[in-house]
Amino acid sequence: xxxxxxxxxxxxxxxxxxxxxxxxxxxxxxxxxxxxxxxxxxxxxxxxxxxxxxxxxxxxxxxxxxxxxxxxxxxxxxxxxxxxxxxxxxxxxxxxxxxxxxxxxxxxxxxxxxxxxxxxxxxxxxxxxxxxxxxxxxxxxxxxxxxxxxxxxxxxxxxxxxxxxxxxxxxxxxxxxxxxxxxxxxxxxxxxxxxxxxxxxxxxxxxxxxxxxxxxxxxxxxxxxxxxxxxxxxxxxxxxxxxxxxxxxxxxxxxxxxxxxxxxxxxxxxxxxxxxxxxxxxxxxxxxxxxxxxxxxxxxxxxxxxxxxxxxxxxxxxxxx
Numbered sequence: 074x075x076x077x078x079x080x081x082x083x084x085x086x087x088x089x090x091x092x093x094x095x096x097x098x099x100x101x102x103x104x105x106x107x108x109x110x111x112x113x114x115x116x117x118x119x120x121x122x123x124x125x126x127x128x129x130x131x132x133x134x135x136x137x138x139x140x141x142x143x144x145x146x147x148x149x150x151x152x153x154x155x156x157x158x159x160x161x162x163x164x165x166x167x168x169x170x171x172x173x174x175x176x177x178x179x180x181x182x183x184x185x186x187x188x189x190x191x192x193x194x195x196x197x198x199x200x201x202x203x204x205x206x207x208x209x210x211x212x213x214x215x216x217x218x219x220x221x222x223x224x225x226x227x228x229x230x231x232x233x234x235x236x237x238x239x240x241x242x243x244x245x246x247x248x249x250x251x252x253x254x255x256x257x258x259x260x261x262x263x264x265x266x267x268x269x270x271x272x273x274x275x276x277x278x279x280x281x282x283x284x285x286x287x288x289x290x291x292x293x294x295x296x297x298x299x300x301x302x303x304x305x306x307x308x309x310x311x312x313x314x315x316x317x318x319x320x321x322x323x324x325x326x327x328x329x330x331x332x333x334x335x336x337x338x339x340x341x342x343x344x345x346x347x348x349x350x351x352x353x354x355x356x357x358x359x360x361x362x363x364x365x366x367x368x369x370x371x372x373x374x375x376x377x378x379x380x381x382x383x384x385x386x387x388x389x390x391x392x393x394x
Contacts, residue, residue, distance in 0.1 A: 146184055147184040154179070167185065196223060253267075299326040303322065314339075
């Protein structure tokens, strides 16, 4: 009897605990719904009755319209990529520049081809409209050819400038990447986990390298080997230090081993290289500033120092005569 009573008591206590847990969950759900309704009411109050959300909707529609236009241009460009014009307009050098800019898919190459053709046609048309009646004969033809060449090269100039900025960003971000890999490997994370953390959590600090690591991670998840997924990162930026880091990551992925000490030594070498580069840059700036000081400060210095003596000599000679 005593054991039965104890069992009934335990069952009752378990029922009470379940009921209290269900009540707490229901209260939490009700509180969450109340907070959600309060946020919606506050949003409605901020927009007001005069249709304040209309500009946002118009911006969304405008963005969708631009996206559709870009999709059409990229689709047209993709159709022409394998033709003679496409191979000339998007050569191997242009593909390498596009990859350095982070444009790795076929859609962006098609958009680049469409942009080159559109600028090569549009800029001469604008020149013909504005130069009609002002230029004639040979000068007009020279201007048309110059406008065509400039329009055809404008997208490539933009891509070259963006690629140069990203290469410099890689040089600036590489020491931080080495330190983060050393720290993450030191706390026990695997290489895949370390690269995932760099991709997801350090996009603001390393925008270029984190995006490149993200592309490599997606390719690795799609079935490529680690060496194949990191091949573009190794050969895309013409950076020997980045190639060394990629080789180290491939070695760790294949054979394992402790990498904290090699990464520490590599990071120290990178910092020493950056110090040497800064010293060289400061030396060049010193030489440039010498020329600036000679051109700007030396005339003022001569006026201040030799001016009173010259005036005194002039007054003495005039008084003598």
